[in-house]
Amino acid sequence: MADFKFHEPVMGRRAFVGGSLAASSLAFLAACGKKGGSSTAGSASGATSGAIVNYYINNPVCIDPYNVQEDQGTQVSFQLFDALTNFDYDKNEIVGLAAESWDASDDATEFTFHLRKGAKFHNGDAVDAEAFKRAWTRVVYPKSAVAMEYGPSEVSYHLSLVEGYDELAAGDTDEFAGLSCPDDLTFVVKLSAPYADFPFVASHPALAPVPAAAEDDAKNFYLAPIGNGPFQMDGKWEDGQEINLKKFDDYYGKNKAKVDGVHFTVQKDVETAWKEFQAGNLDICDVPVPQIDSAIKDRGESKDGYTMSDGQHTLLGGEPSVYYLVVNNTAAPFDNADVRRGVSMAINREAICKTLFKGTRTPADGIIPPGIDGYQEGAWEYSKYDVDAAKECLDKAGYPAGSDGSRGLKLTLSYNQDGGHKEIMESVIGDLEKVGLEVVSDTPEWSALLDQYQQLDYQFGRLGWIADYPIMDNFLYPLFHSDSLGGDNRSGYSNAEVDKGITEARATVDDQERLDKMHAVDKIIAADCPVIPLMFYSHVTAGSDRVKSFYLDPQKHAYLNRTELNA
Amino acid sequence: MGKYILKRVLQFIPVFLGVTLILFALQNIVPGDPIKLIGGEKALTPEVELQLRVKYHLVQVDDEGNAILDENGDPVPETLWNRYVFYMTGLLQGDLGSSYQRKLPVTDIFAAKYPYTAKLALCAIVLEAIMGIGAGIISAVKRYSFWDILVTLVTSVLVAVPAFWLGMLLQLFFGVQLHVLPISGAGGTASQYQDWVHYILPAVTLASVSTAYCARIMRSQLLDVMNQDYIRTAKAKGLSNRAIIWRHALKNALIPVVTYIGVDFGAMLSGAILTETVFNWPGIGYEMFRAISSRDWPIVMGGVTLVVLVVMVINLLVDVSYAFLDPRIRFDSSNKNA
Numbered sequence: 001m002a003d004f005k006f007h008e009p010v011m012g013r014r015a016f017v018g019g020s021l022a023a024s025s026l027a028f029l030a031a032c033g034k035k036g037g038s039s040t041a042g043s044a045s046g047a048t049s050g051a052i053v054n055y056y057i058n059n060p061v062c063i064d065p066y067n068v069q070e071d072q073g074t075q076v077s078f079q080l081f082d083a084l085t086n087f088d089y090d091k092n093e094i095v096g097l098a099a100e101s102w103d104a105s106d107d108a109t110e111f112t113f114h115l116r117k118g119a120k121f122h123n124g125d126a127v128d129a130e131a132f133k134r135a136w137t138r139v140v141y142p143k144s145a146v147a148m149e150y151g152p153s154e155v156s157y158h159l160s161l162v163e164g165y166d167e168l169a170a171g172d173t174d175e176f177a178g179l180s181c182p183d184d185l186t187f188v189v190k191l192s193a194p195y196a197d198f199p200f201v202a203s204h205p206a207l208a209p210v211p212a213a214a215e216d217d218a219k220n221f222y223l224a225p226i227g228n229g230p231f232q233m234d235g236k237w238e239d240g241q242e243i244n245l246k247k248f249d250d251y252y253g254k255n256k257a258k259v260d261g262v263h264f265t266v267q268k269d270v271e272t273a274w275k276e277f278q279a280g281n282l283d284i285c286d287v288p289v290p291q292i293d294s295a296i297k298d299r300g301e302s303k304d305g306y307t308m309s310d311g312q313h314t315l316l317g318g319e320p321s322v323y324y325l326v327v328n329n330t331a332a333p334f335d336n337a338d339v340r341r342g343v344s345m346a347i348n349r350e351a352i353c354k355t356l357f358k359g360t361r362t363p364a365d366g367i368i369p370p371g372i373d374g375y376q377e378g379a380w381e382y383s384k385y386d387v388d389a390a391k392e393c394l395d396k397a398g399y400p401a402g403s404d405g406s407r408g409l410k411l412t413l414s415y416n417q418d419g420g421h422k423e424i425m426e427s428v429i430g431d432l433e434k435v436g437l438e439v440v441s442d443t444p445e446w447s448a449l450l451d452q453y454q455q456l457d458y459q460f461g462r463l464g465w466i467a468d469y470p471i472m473d474n475f476l477y478p479l480f481h482s483d484s485l486g487g488d489n490r491s492g493y494s495n496a497e498v499d500k501g502i503t504e505a506r507a508t509v510d511d512q513e514r515l516d517k518m519h520a521v522d523k524i525i526a527a528d529c530p531v532i533p534l535m536f537y538s539h540v541t542a543g544s545d546r547v548k549s550f551y552l553d554p555q556k557h558a559y560l561n562r563t564e565l566n567a
Numbered sequence: 568m569g570k571y572i573l574k575r576v577l578q579f580i581p582v583f584l585g586v587t588l589i590l591f592a593l594q595n596i597v598p599g600d601p602i603k604l605i606g607g608e609k610a611l612t613p614e615v616e617l618q619l620r621v622k623y624h625l626v627q628v629d630d631e632g633n634a635i636l637d638e639n640g641d642p643v644p645e646t647l648w649n650r651y652v653f654y655m656t657g658l659l660q661g662d663l664g665s666s667y668q669r670k671l672p673v674t675d676i677f678a679a680k681y682p683y684t685a686k687l688a689l690c691a692i693v694l695e696a697i698m699g700i701g702a703g704i705i706s707a708v709k710r711y712s713f714w715d716i717l718v719t720l721v722t723s724v725l726v727a728v729p730a731f732w733l734g735m736l737l738q739l740f741f742g743v744q745l746h747v748l749p750i751s752g753a754g755g756t757a758s759q760y761q762d763w764v765h766y767i768l769p770a771v772t773l774a775s776v777s778t779a780y781c782a783r784i785m786r787s788q789l790l791d792v793m794n795q796d797y798i799r800t801a802k803a804k805g806l807s808n809r810a811i812i813w814r815h816a817l818k819n820a821l822i823p824v825v826t827y828i829g830v831d832f833g834a835m836l837s838g839a840i841l842t843e844t845v846f847n848w849p850g851i852g853y854e855m856f857r858a859i860s861s862r863d864w865p866i867v868m869g870g871v872t873l874v875v876l877v878v879m880v881i882n883l884l885v886d887v888s889y890a891f892l893d894p895r896i897r898f899d900s901s902n903k904n905a
Contacts, residue, residue, distance in 0.1 A: 033760050033763060034760055034761070034764075052757070061669065061670075067670070142618050150665070150670040151619060151622050151665070151670055152615050153615070154606065154615055154619075157612050157615075235756075238679075239680070239849070240679075240680065240849040240853075241753065241755055241849050242756065244756060263756070263757045265752070267751065267847050268844050268847050269844060272738075272750070272751045272844075272845060272846070273751075273847075275739065275742060275743055275751070276750050276751055279742050279743045279746065281757075444598070445598045447598070447599040447601070447603045447604045447862065448598050448599060448600075450604070450606075451600065454610065464608050465608070466609075487610045487612065490610075
């Protein structure tokens with residue numbers, strides 16, 4: 001970090017001589033403009049606002065659980081609300097949060113959650129089974145008060161396996177048939193099909209409980225949600241500016257917040273946020289890729305990639321998300337598995353990660369990222385860089401290289417150019433040209449592209465997948481099950497064996513057995529190579545010297561209640 | 568004058584209808600399905616997609632509010648004309664609809680953000696007027712002096728420097744290095760500065776290019792006027808230099824400058840995307856930019872509606888101000904020479 005020579009904004013003769021007239025007068029104005037007449041400038045060692053964590057986010061889509069979806073809104077909601085369960089990455093198992101424990105029926109279709117006693121919402125209401133039923137109903141029911149005001153939830157799919165979902169989603173009834181509350185602390189969920197991993201679904205912040213105020217006063221609740229988490233709203237969401245949280249003293253859990261509050265600074269882009277961080281106005285901030293080397297050098301790299309401590313303030317741990325080439329399996333030439341395999345092995349993933357992302361992304365060796373229980377190194381045999389094997393596959397596919405090296409196969413790569421994708425795709429195209437393939441770019445507008453993918457009107461393109469829940473099922477089912485065709489399965493891949501395997505695994509209650517079955521399915525998919533995984537994402541998050549301890553789990557949930565600041 | 572203003576105000580109506588209609592038609596021409604963009608990489612379920620289309624009046628509905636399906640089971644898109652009528656009806660009742668992406672009512676979004684855009688524009692325009700006109704006068708009056716050369720040089724640089732780059736430099740220098748001015752935002756609880764201090768750097772950045780143009784226009788206009796016969800007459804009468812410039816030359820030279828500042832003010836009031844992005848300013852410029860790229864039509868429509876109104880009012884004020892600057896200009900229809 002820079003060494004600051006001019007710490008004092010108070011104007012004196014020296015400064016007038018040293019700086020330009022304009023600079024000095026502006027500085028003078030600013031010195032008058034400091035709050036409380038204080039003339040101490042912020043220092044590089046962190047923000048100066050008491051035990052408040054200053055945290056960078058982008059403007060969220062929604063912080064009311066009913067429609068919480070992207071990581072920014074999730075971050076805020078995660079502090080305000082406790083869902084039934086939570087995945088504990090230290091123990092590597094799903095543990096109770098608002099629920100103390102749960103029982104699953106032997107066929108994995110009925111789950112009984114036992115809630116903690118004495119838990120309260122920020123407004124004093126009790127967190128009872130009804131609160132969960134109310135919350136889950138408003139996620140699905142298109143005529144709930146919040147849905148009438150702000151539109152239907154876009155994440156109701158979380159609950160699509162709960163009995164009565166279809167009727168409720170169609171608006172035919174306002175009663176969620178699959179949910180029942182035998183008593184205040186018992187919440188029973190009936191599924192329409194076996195799904196042993198359901199407790200993972202229940203960990204999603206969108207499925208957190210809400211008090212009656214959420215429906216009675218939907219408008220205020222939308223901007224200042226009342227939850228059951230370790231922090232409560234302090235004021236309301238100031239669109240595009242800030243969201244302030246303060247410690248909730250009556251929090252039921254053992255991890256009461258150690259800091260007084262959180263100040264989420266809403267920034268438009270990471271470059272500006274990084275300047276604020278450098279000036280000492282932010283405690284936790286994302287690092288722009290070009291700055292990553294200097295950040296590691298200045299802030300120190302965290303050993304485990306997820307935990308900050310003194311001298312270790314840069315987090316680079318892997319995330320459960322994958323960047324992949326989506327491939328149209330239903331039409332020539334990619335209906336030929338050897339073409340897919342050949343293309344996959346021709347791509348130098350390492351080079352893309354190193355040159356374009358300075359190592360903040362890692363080469364994908366399968367569709368399941370590390371950090372997901374069941375990740376296996378080198379899981380997909382064709383997700384590696386092997387030019388010779390790639391050429392062999394392409395030869396086998398019926399596209400032998402001619403005397404000039406060209407294979408006479410022209411491919412069309414359809415992608416959107418914004419968001420840095422252009423550079424990645426250009427690198428991919430360069431690699432493919434090296435093995436004698438001709439690739440042309442098709443770069444339609446983003447929504448038109450999404451439509452093309454959905455209609456299977458393309459050859460190959462690019463997409464990302466971020467897991468909702470850290471389980472293998474959340475990759476294999478949406479991306480490869482034939483039930484997901486027309487939805488998230490955009491490669492048109494359909495394999496009865498895979499469908500059967502996933503369905504069986506979902507019905508398997510024993511954790512290890514289920515994992516084994518998922519691995520078997522993953523193996524079948526890997527051999528078919530229906531999509532081409534390229535990279536796994538990682539954290540790129542830095543902390544100021546004020547941060548004594550901070551934990552950001554692989555899913556980017558910040559455990560701000562456990563965060564400590566240096567005095 | 569009153570009649571003229573009334574006429575101009577009445578002219579607003581066809582202009583306004585025309586602009587909104589064209590913009591509405593553009594929605595159908597510009598590629599991109601806004602509802603598909605809500606889901607993005609994660610597909611929306613078909614039920615949710617249909618519910619959203621119903622909510623935003625993009626498909627035809629029956630009397631009970633359910634979507635009408637054609638023989639293939641697909642919803643029938645609402646006609647452009649019906650949507651326009653619906654939009655204008657809402658507009659007259661003060662309802663601009665809700666954002667597709669952000670869900671909030673458009674009126675709420677603009678009510679919260681427009682004041683920031685307006686205040687920033689006002690700061691910038693005052694800065695531009697004072698600095699631009701002042702520098703222009705100095706360099707014209709003291710032609711070929713050190714000050715003239717300085718103004719010419721500085722304005723050349725400012726015109727050439729992209730505003731966002733200047734903004735970043737200012738941030739690095741005053742915010743990161745010197746710690747004397749805030750880097751971004753418009754204040755708020757966590758800022759160590761008073762709110763007004765937050766306006767300094769964005770206003771300077773926003774005003775920089777136009778101030779330079781303004782100074783140059785002022786200089787050349789004033790030099791032009793100084794060569795006019797009536798100025799020579801004034802000189803021959805023995806008027807002091809000061810009186811000539813202030814009382815005779817300046818008023819005439821100001822007309823193009825006022826036009827320029829007026830147009831510029833209108834542009835600033837429509838939001839400044841780059842400045843707002845660099846300084847994380849909570850104004851409408853960035854909101855509009857984001858809305859256009861995500862085809863968030865209610866925000867685009869609402870924003871344009873607002874901007875069209877503001878620009879028309881500003882233009883009217885500029886035209887009216889001519890009359891005060893130049894007595895020869897009259898707006899009465901009887902005077903065809905005006």
